[in-house]
Amino acid sequence: MASATTSKKMWEEATCAICLQLMAKPMSISCGHSYCQACLLHFMGPASSPRSQQDMKTFSCPQCRVPFKRGSLRPNKQLGSLIAALQEQELELSCQEHGERLHLFCEDEGQLICWRCERDPRHKGHATALVEDAGPGYREKLQEAVRKLRQMEEECASQKAFKAKQIDEWNEKIEAQRQKIQADFQNLHSFLREEERAYLWRLESEKELTLRRLRDSEAKLGQQSQELESRILELEERCQGSAQKVLQDVKGALSRSQAVRLETPEAVFLEVQTQCEVPELYFDLRKQLRSHQVGVTLDPETAHPELILSKDQRQVTRGGCPEGAGDPSPRRFTVSPCILGLQSFTSGRQYFEVDVGEGMGWDVGVCLESVQRVVGTMQTPEAGFWALRLCAKDGYVALTWPRTPLGLQEQPLVVGVLLDCEVGVVSFYNMTLGSHIFTFPRASFPDVLRPYFQVYPYSPLFLPSPDE
Known part of the structure; x- marks a missing residue:
């Protein structure tokens, strides 16, 4: 188990002296110092001469100033592995109380602890295991939980698709019913329009028939009125004449007057026969x-x-x-x-x-x-x-x-x-x-x-x- 001081020294050795970050693709030069590959290439500048001449060109180490040539650059794989381990270690949690690496898992509390936490009375008698030993079992449990959640997710997606299908089917049914209702009312409207025209035609026929009878009666009454007026004028003229004119054919005049009769016109029943109870008939x-x-x-x-x-x-x-x-x-x-x-x-x-x-x-x-x-x-x-x-x-x-x-x-x-x-x-x-x-x-x-x-x-x- 590495102490904090050792870890610090390892970080210093793995830090690039040019960019001051953990080295990326570390490269060693002839003096033994290492740097990031990109930093070295930038430090040496672009190559402008043939490759053989480039390899012989001399540069000075940024740290110790010892000369080195471009051709002496070699990948430092061991340092690269160390840097990878440090990066992985950087991702690991540290104990907030003791600053130590959390390399143990307390089964009772279900939490990560360090070696100093394990010795604390709070975890006395608790079952603990190395993270490396406890991890695989819990990884399987987590994977099983993921599998179940995936199944639930698939079921949820299936139910969602089913509901979407139900929505489409419902909309289609509603649209079909809407069209049926509209068609039914359109048919009813067509029927009612035909019925309306038929009843209006009957009403108009009834109107003309009754008006014809009334006008015939009116015309006959007009003729009788003219005849009566003529008789009245005749008798009035006779009354205003001399005694001889009054008496001349007086019995005939009186007889003709008494023979005049007023013809009672035909009684016309003025009740509309064409009836239509729309609410009762057409529902x-x-x-x-x-x-x-x-x-x-x-x-x-x-x-x-x-x-x-x-x-x-x-x-x-x-x-x-x-x-x-x-x-x-x-x-x-x-x-x-x-x-x-x-x-x-x-x-x-x-x-x-x-x-x-x-x-x-x-x-x-x-x-x-x-x-x-x-x-x-x-x-x-x-x-x-x-x-x-x-x-x-x-x-x-x-x-x-x-x-x-x-x-x-x-x-x-x-x-x-x-x-x-x-x-x-x-x-x-x-x-x-x-x-x-x-x-x-x-x-x-x-x-x-x-x-x-x-x-x-x-x-x-x-x-x-x-x-x-």
């Missing part, structure tokens, strides 16, 4: 639509030969050509696999539903009674068809011309069809979600309307009863 779209629902069944006499109907005439499937189904009839569709509903509509609001299921294709809507059935025709409003279509080529479209893509995000399993004969509109709804799909522009229906369907392979259509 439940399905309830509002189904308040106009009618039962629809299929008309077998209009069925294309490839179509097969159920016994209750509520389901239709596209299959083979059943016997007798191909009988010629001007009412039967012979070009496209279509069929009409048995019911016909001429007035009011009519609503029916079609269960399209998960079929790959269908046409659903209404058409005029007079549409072409035995020749090919394009299904458009101009040809008498107001319908939606699902097909593999175009997806969901409205049968306008050109076709109107619908871009539905959710597959409708049940399609609702609302026909307003008075207003002249046909609207469609996704009853799976209770949302509006599409409304055709207002039209004039010159003929009776009937439910219309086109059936695709492996895509049967079912007409539920209003009671179901």
